[in-house]
Amino acid sequence: xxxxxxxxxxxxxxxxxxxxxxxxxxxxxxxxxxxxxxxxxxxxxxxxxxxxxxxxxxxxxxxxxxxxxxxxxxxxxxxxxxxxxxxxxxxxxxxxxxxxxxxxxxxxxxxxxxxxxxxxxxxxxxxxxxxxxxxxxxxxxxxxxxxxxxxxxxxxxxxxxxxxxxxxxxxxxxx
Numbered sequence: 001x002x003x004x005x006x007x008x009x010x011x012x013x014x015x016x017x018x019x020x021x022x023x024x025x026x027x028x029x030x031x032x033x034x035x036x037x038x039x040x041x042x043x044x045x046x047x048x049x050x051x052x053x054x055x056x057x058x059x060x061x062x063x064x065x066x067x068x069x070x071x072x073x074x075x076x077x078x079x080x081x082x083x084x085x086x087x088x089x090x091x092x093x094x095x096x097x098x099x100x101x102x103x104x105x106x107x108x109x110x111x112x113x114x115x116x117x118x119x120x121x122x123x124x125x126x127x128x129x130x131x132x133x134x135x136x137x138x139x140x141x142x143x144x145x146x147x148x149x150x151x152x153x154x155x156x157x158x159x160x161x162x163x164x165x166x167x168x169x170x171x172x173x174x175x
Contacts, residue, residue, distance in 0.1 A: 021036065021160075024048065029139075030134060030137060030163055033157055048080070052076040078143065084137075084140075089138070093142075097120070100116060103115075103116050106158065108131045113130060115128070116128050125147070126142060141154075141158055
């Protein structure tokens with residue numbers, strides 16, 4: 001499966017994943033992306049939450065993203081997409097207390113943004129990216145996981161992101 005183009009390599013390469021992907025689209029909010037086919041989707045208006053299968057031994061015999069032990073409040077992995085009119089209305093990063101591990105410039109749907117990775121105070125990790133993609137639309141994509149290596153799924157999802165609304169009047173880096 002091809003999830004997205006890796007625009008950070010020279011020349012740009014296709015990102016290949018062994019995970020089967022499904023497409024999610026929210027025409028009203030003007031965004032779309034690919035996500036792992038084993039994950040469940042829950043919509044609330046323009047926002048969406050995607051949950052990884054429960055960890056092994058939790059009553060549902062499905063594979064999970066990693067073999068790491070569960071981290072309370074973080075496992076199973078969860079990816080959320082929150083839409084607001086402005087970047088300031090999206091809320092804080094990380095969504096719970098943590099310390100910054102990495103800050104990287106990143107292109108999401110043709111818009112330059114910043115991807116941040118955090119080590120959470122209670123255990124686990126979070127990755128976030130905020131993007132202003134239209135005059136009155138901004139999105140926060142956030143993923144929480146118990147294992148740092150599972151944030152590869154986050155990268156695949158945000159590399160597949162696209163926007164169907166008209167771009168913001170003055171393109172540039174999103175905070």
